Amino acid sequence: MTRSARASIGAVRRSFAPWSDPAAVPLIRFEGVTKRFGEAVAVDDLTLSVYEREFFCLLGPSGCGKSTLMRMLAGFEEPTAGRVTLDGRDLAGVPPYRRPVNMMFQSYALFPHMSVEDNIAYGLKQERLPRGEIAARVAEMLRLVKLEPMARRRPDQLSGGQRQRVALARALAKRPRVLLLDEPLGALDKKLREETQFELIDLQERLGTTFVVVTHDQEEAMTMAHRIAVMDHGRIVQVATPGEIYEQPRTRFIAEFVGDVNILEGEVAGRTEAGLWMIRSPLSSEPLVIDDPDESLATGTRVAVAVRPEKIRLHETPPAAATANVLAGEVWDIGYLGDWTVYRIRLPSGELIRLSRANASRFVEQPVGWEDRVHVSFAPDAGVILTA
Known part of the structure; x- marks a missing residue:
């Protein structure tokens, strides 16, 4: 892809936000949907909208109901209650x-005795399309996923990433309005998975197809999606852009599930003259001061403060007296990850604070070592107050 084409894709993704337009009509709508399997409730009175051309991700732990939700959209399961609509049409009984939906399974489900091009053509042949149109679409899909030289090979002659692209091409060949992807990158190694995430982003933008992805991989969801719906026990906990999910989690569950986080327990002690919340915590002799927009907190309310590791600063000597949210401790663990170094700082209470520092320059030895006495701090706007 040329640099100008990639730049235009970036501009499209930055400006894409139909959910913020009151006049926008969702392409997919789940309305009060419940799905029971006997006594077990897999999806619990769930309402959700997905918009045309959106790259939407259902994120959550195993058993949270995300795959069941996708299967109801695909037609493999029927809701116990509520309804699912696509482009305004109720899908009940369809x-x-x-x-106008196709699904790419985690296992890829390729036919082992067929060539790559025959796998891609299979669904088109089932629809009895003219031979010339089938050949044209297969050629288009091979170009799209960059597998033209592999057209005559069988799946067992391909790498895992190549098999993944064959399955993707087969799912897209029928030109569905919606493509459903169930843990699509789970079988790939880490480096290939990261590369494929960006390939899927580019592919989705070029085609304009609505993608709905199910995953339990937070990094995958954060990288690819326009919006993420975080699910837990059959319910939607929060629907937002990746940045909002990470920086402004609505609940403690979301803060802990998406990325690394420190949770500092405390209670509301009032507000400063500057309007910052003061949180009394057993981890600090001075109240923590947090810049949080919540106006409803009452003095004495038990809360938790969530702080991401990369937002915590490490001080080898005591910081200036005006520094906010200072905690003292000793270095308990150090993890060198190449681009980042992760520290775990043990406070006098026994609590461990996790922080990370970017390795922006080369060095031979760690500037801070095990058991060193240090201080850590974080800015008032680095913390998020959680009441749930």
């Missing part, structure tokens, strides 16, 4: 093969 079989999977009659829905």
Whole structure:
């Protein structure tokens, strides 16, 4: 892809936000959907909207209901209650093969005895499209996923990443309105998974197809999605952009599930003259001061303060008296990750604070070593107050 094309994709993604337009009509709508399997509730009275051309991600731990939700959209399961609509049409009773939806499974489910091009053509042949149109679409898909030289190979002659692209091409060949991807990158190694994430972003923007992805991988969701719905026990906990999910988690569950985080327990002690919340914590002799927009907190309310490791500063000597939110401790663990170094600082209470520093320059020895006495601090706007 040329640099100018990539730049234009970036501009499209930055400006794409139909959910913020009151006049925008969702392409997919779950309305009060519940799904029970016997006594077990997999999806619990869930309402959710997905917009055309959106790269949407359902994120959550195993068993939270995300795959069940996708299967109801695909037509493999029917809701126990509520309804699912696509482009305003109620999908109740519509079989999977009659829905403008296609699904790419985690296992890829390629036919081992067929070549790459025959795998891609399979669904088109089932629809009895003219031979010339099938050949044209297969050629288009091979170009799209950069597998033209592999057209005559069988799946067992391909790498894991190549098999993944064949499955993607087969799913896209029928030109669905919506492409469903169930843990699509789970079988790939870390480096290939990271590369493929950006390939999927570029592909989705070029095609304009609505993608709905199920994953439990937070990094995958944060990288690819326009918006993320975080699920827990069959319910939507928060729907927002990746930045909002990470920087402004609505609950403690989200803060802990998405990325690394420190949770500092305390209670509200009032406000400063500057309007910052003061949080009395057993970890500090002075109240923590937090810049949080919540106006509803009452003095004495038990809360938790969430602080991401990269937002905590490490001081080898005591910081200036005006520095906010200072805690003293000793270095308990050090993890060198190449681009980052992770420290765990043990406070006098026994609590461990995790912080990370970017390795912006080369060095031979760590500037801070095990068991060194240090101080850590974080700015008032680095913390998020959680009441749930």
